[in-house]
Amino acid sequence: MRYSLVVISLFAFTLWSCNNGNRCYDSVDTFMVTSFSINGFKTINSLVIKGLNRNDIGDTLVNNALSTMTKTYNLPLSLTADSTGFVLKTNGTTDTLFIRHTMNLVFVSRYCGFAPDYTLKGSRHTSGIDSVKIFHPKVNPLSIQLAPNGQNISIYFSPARH
Amino acid sequence: MVKILVSILVLLVISSFPALSQTKSEGWRYEGPRVGLDLSRFLLNSMQSGKTTGWEIQADIPYKGNLFPTFETGMQTMNDKHDLFHYKNSGNYARVGIDMNLGKFESLKDQDFVFIGARLGYSLFNQQTESIYNSNYWGSITTSLPRRAMNANWAELVFGMKGEIFPNFFFGWSLRAKILLAVTKDNHIKPYVIPGIGNTSGGTPFDFSVGIYYRFPIFKSKKIPKPIKMGGEKHPGLNNGTDTNDQNGSGRGQSGRSGQNYNRGN
Numbered sequence: 001m002r003y004s005l006v007v008i009s010l011f012a013f014t015l016w017s018c019n020n021g022n023r024c025y026d027s028v029d030t031f032m033v034t035s036f037s038i039n040g041f042k043t044i045n046s047l048v049i050k051g052l053n054r055n056d057i058g059d060t061l062v063n064n065a066l067s068t069m070t071k072t073y074n075l076p077l078s079l080t081a082d083s084t085g086f087v088l089k090t091n092g093t094t095d096t097l098f099i100r101h102t103m104n105l106v107f108v109s110r111y112c113g114f115a116p117d118y119t120l121k122g123s124r125h126t127s128g129i130d131s132v133k134i135f136h137p138k139v140n141p142l143s144i145q146l147a148p149n150g151q152n153i154s155i156y157f158s159p160a161r162h
Numbered sequence: 163m164v165k166i167l168v169s170i171l172v173l174l175v176i177s178s179f180p181a182l183s184q185t186k187s188e189g190w191r192y193e194g195p196r197v198g199l200d201l202s203r204f205l206l207n208s209m210q211s212g213k214t215t216g217w218e219i220q221a222d223i224p225y226k227g228n229l230f231p232t233f234e235t236g237m238q239t240m241n242d243k244h245d246l247f248h249y250k251n252s253g254n255y256a257r258v259g260i261d262m263n264l265g266k267f268e269s270l271k272d273q274d275f276v277f278i279g280a281r282l283g284y285s286l287f288n289q290q291t292e293s294i295y296n297s298n299y300w301g302s303i304t305t306s307l308p309r310r311a312m313n314a315n316w317a318e319l320v321f322g323m324k325g326e327i328f329p330n331f332f333f334g335w336s337l338r339a340k341i342l343l344a345v346t347k348d349n350h351i352k353p354y355v356i357p358g359i360g361n362t363s364g365g366t367p368f369d370f371s372v373g374i375y376y377r378f379p380i381f382k383s384k385k386i387p388k389p390i391k392m393g394g395e396k397h398p399g400l401n402n403g404t405d406t407n408d409q410n411g412s413g414r415g416q417s418g419r420s421g422q423n424y425n426r427g428n
Contacts (some may be wrong), residue, residue, distance in 0.1 A: 028246075028296065051299060061299065076299040084300070105294055105305065107351035110363060112293045113246030114350075 004074070026108045027141045028115035032099070033113065035151040036090070039130050040159035042126030043067045045091050052085030052096065061086075072147055077101055077118055077139065088129075088155070091162045095128040097155065108141065115141045120153065130158040191270040195223040196324075196332060198375025203236065205372070208274040214240045216357070221372055227387020228263040232279065238287075238357035247294045250352070253287020253312075255308025261320065267390035268287070273377075274325040281318035281338075285358040287311060291351060307350050314345040314356050324375070332375040340367045 038044060045107055049062035062073050078084040083100045100121040105114040118139040123132040136143070136152045200218035218236030225231055239252040259281030267275070290309040293300065322336025340359050345352070354363040361367055 029298065055298075078300045079296060079298060079303040080301060103308070104350060105296060105303070106349070107291075110242070110354055113244065114296055115299075116296060139257075 003126045015074040015103045022111050024109065024112035027144075028108050028112050028114045030116045030118065030139060030141050031079070031121070031144055032077055032118070032139045033068055033072065033136075033143055033146045033151045034075050035072045036088075036157070037070040037154070038090075038157040038159050038162050042068065042159050043069055044071055044157075044160065044162075046089075047071055048089040049073065050087045052087055052098075070160060072151060074147065075146055077103070077116070079103065079116055090128070090157055093128050093157075093162050095157070097126075097129060099153070100124075106140070123153075127157075128158055128161045130156045132156070134139070176284040182315060189270070190384065192330070192377070192379035192382050193224045194380035195221060196375045196377040197221045198332065198334075198346065198373045200234075200236070200371050200373045202370055202372045203238070207361060211373050212241050214238055214355070218371075220258075220371075220375070222261065224387075228275075228390050230261040230263075230277070230279075232259050232281070233257070234259075234281070235305055236358065240355050240357075244356070246296070248292040249289070249354075250292070251289035251312075251353060251355065251357070253285055253357040255285035255287075257281040257283040257318065258356065259318070259320070261322075262390060263387075270384070270386055272386075274323070276323045277321070277336075278320075279320035279336075281320060281357050283316045283318060283340075285314045285316075285356055286311075286355045287314075287353075289348075289351070289353055310348065312346040312348070312353060313355075314359065315343050316356075316359050317341045317343060322371070326377075330377045330379055333371065333373070334375065335372045336370040338371060340369060342367070354403050 015026045036044060036047060045067045047062055048060060048064075050060050061075060064071060075086065075097065076084075082102065084099050086097045086099075088095045088097060101118045102121065102125065104117045105118040107113075108115045114147075120134050120137040120139060123134075125132060133154045133156070134152065135150065135154065136146060139152050146152065198220050200220055203216050216232060216236055216238035219236045220232065222230040222232040230242050233256070235254070235256040237252075237254045240250065242249045259279055261277040261279035263275040263277055265276055267273070288309050288311050291307040293304060294306060295304050297303070314320060319335050319339045319343070324332050324334030327333045342356075342359060342362055345356065345362075352362075355361050359367055360369050
C-alpha cells in the first residue's frame with residue numbers, strides 16, 4: 001500500500017510539474033484579408049500597394065504583375081490611429097483607400113503576449129474605386145484563415161478608370 | 163526539480179514509520195480539529211522562479227469518524243514579467259468541502275487515511291497588465307491595462323492521504339483536479355493564473371498539495387470509527403459475521419455508528 005502511494009504521488013507530482021514550455025506557438029500578427037477586382041470582368045495586370053506616406057525602400061506591401069481577375073492580400077492596419085491609409089496603383093492608375101477601425105489589444109498566450117483585434121467601421125476612397133464591401137468586420141490573428149476563399153473586405157475598382 | 167522530488171520522497175518515507183505515531187496513553191482515540199500549512203505553495207514559488215508568492219492554511223474536523231469537513235484559505239500574488247507584457251495579479255481565496263476516508267482505521271491509534279473529497283472555491287483578486295508591446299508595418303505600441311477587480315469560482319476533486327508522523331502532527335498530500343466554473347469576463351485578458359486555482363491556460367488545471375498539520379486533541383473516544391460502506395454485493399466468503407473492529411480481540415469495537423459519542427478530553 002505504501003509503495004503504491006509513493007508511486008502514485010510521484011506520478012501525480014510529475015503531472016503537476018509538467019508545463020507547455022516557454023515557447024510561443026500562436027501568431028500575434030493581425031492582417032486584414034483584402035481582395036481586389038475590377039468591376040466588369042476586367043483583369044488586374046499589375047497591383048502595387050503601399051502605406052499612405054510610406055515611400056521608403058522596403059515600404060511596398062504588394063508588388064504583383066501577374067494578370068488575374070481577383071487578387072487577395074493580407075494588409076496590416078495601424079496600431080495607433082483609428083484609420084489606415086493605403087495607396088493602390090492598379091493597372092497604372094493610383095487610388096487612395098482609408099479604412100476606419102477600432103482596435104483592442106487582446107491576450108493570446110503567456111509566451112506570445114497580446115495581439116491587435118480590430119473592428120472595421122467603414123471606408124473612404126478616391127473615385128477610381130467603385131465600392132468597398134466589408135464581409136467580416138472582425139480582424140484578428142485568425143483572420144488570415146479566411147483566405148483564399150474568404151476575405152474581410154473587398155475592393156472593387158471602376159472599370160472606366162482602369 | 164530534483165530537490166523537490168527528493169523532498170517529497172523523504173517526507174513520504176517519514177510518513178511511513180508507524181512507530182512515530184504512537185502515543186503514551188494507549189487506551190484512548192483522540193480526535194479534533196486539524197490545522198495545517200500547505201507547503202506546496204512555497205515549493206511552487208521556488209519552481210516558478212519567484213513569479214508567485216503566497217500561503218495557504220488548511221483545516222478539517224472529523225465528523226462521524228470517517229468524514230472530514232474542510233476549510234482552506236490563502237492568498238497568492240503573481241508577478242509575471244515578459245518581454246512583451248508584464249502581468250500582475252493578487253488575491254485571496256477560500257474553499258469549503260469534505261473528505262471521506264476510503265479505508266478503515268485498524269486500531270484506536272491508527273489515524274492514517276486515504277481519502278477522496280470535493281471542494282467549492284471562491285477567489286477574489288485583482289489583475290493589471292503593464293508594458294504591453296506590439297509592432298507591425300505601421301509602427302509599435304506600448305500600453306497598459308488598469309488594475310481591475312475580478313472573481314472566480316470553481317470545483318475540485320481531491321484524492322490524497324494524511325498520516326500521523328508524531329503525536330498530533332500529521333503529514334499529507336493531495337492531488338486535485340480543478341474545474342473552473344466562472345470567472346469575471348475581461349475583454350482584453352482572461353486571467354491565466356487565478357489565486358486558489360493556479361494555471362488555467364491549459365485544460366483542467368491539476369494541482370498537488372503537500373501539507374503538515376497539527377491536530378488539537380479535544381475529543382477522546384474508546385471507539386474505532388467503522389468504515390463507510392460502499393455499494394455492491396459482499397463476497398459470500400467474507401460475510402461470516404466477524405466485526406472488523408474486533409479483530410484484535412480488544413472488544414472495543416462495537417456495533418452501530420461508532421465514533422459519535424465523544425467525551426471531552428483532559
